[in-house]
Amino acid sequence: MKAILILADKEIRDGLRNRWVLGTILSFAGLALSLAFLGSAPVGTTRAGALTVAVASLSSLTVYLMPLIALMLGFDALVGELERGTMLLLLSYPVTRWQVVLGKFLGHLAILAVAVLIGYGSAGLLLVWSADWRLEGGGAYLAMMGSSVLLGGVFVALGYLVSVLARERSAAAGWALGLWLFAVVLYDLGLLAIVVSAGDALGARQFVALLLASPTDAYRILNLIGNEAVAVVAGLAGAAAKAGIGSLAPVSAMLVWLALPLIATLTLFQRREL
Secondary structure: OOHHHHHHHHHHHHHHHHHHHHHHHHHHHHHHHHHHHHHOOOOOHHHHOOHHHHHHHHHHHHHHHHHHHHHHHOOOOOOHHHHOHHHHHHHHOOHHHHHHHHHHHHHHHHHHHHHHHHHHHHHHHHHHOOOOOOOOHHHHHHHHHHHHHHHHHHHHHHHHHHHHHHOHHHHHHHHHHHHHHHHHHHHHHHHHHHHHHHHOOOOHHHHHHHOOOOOOHHHHHHHOOOHHHHHHHOOHHHHHHHHHOOOOOHHHHHHHHHHHHHHHHHHHHHOOOO
């Protein structure tokens, strides 16, 4: 465990020294603050808390931005060090391959947690301050922050899988961007085509299962439908009542999406020749 924590600490230090990562964190904070206050404009008409409205707004930002940041952190975690020859040096120390993967994963997950804490945390505090310290919707907001880190962990794990499969860093970057495009855009377009073509033949359970098969849609369900007040603000109250989905199903789906790529990465990395 000590070796994993040392590797995680190294990854955090390297990430924070990277200007691109620091710029991403600052951009994340700026976008979160802007969207939180712009998205809180309907509060007066809906009589919803500022934090509740912010959850509906920031969830849409997270679905697009967090997977991209996570994939950019993870796509060269293994193949990049293999190309530079530093992986052989790292493994010459008394650490195993699985400890390297888990250490890097914990470090990257910590970087994403810092980004969420800075971006969403500062936006939430300012929203609470501007609303005379009303904490209505605070639970949903904290749940959104936690699930955002979980979503980032899913795509870091997927980035690692791309990294262990690719033979070159440039190929891994292309695969990572393609994966982001499919997960965030193309899957939902394909699902829409299925719904239109199937019509009434597609039952509610089958539709929910198709949604939960995507980590980004599971994130949307958890934050936009899982909370009644947020569902009202997002205009999905009817869908939430009809679907009858709690928090357990989408969280479980995201945990499965995190575990499977990570296990696959560990297995493939153990067998890969250096």
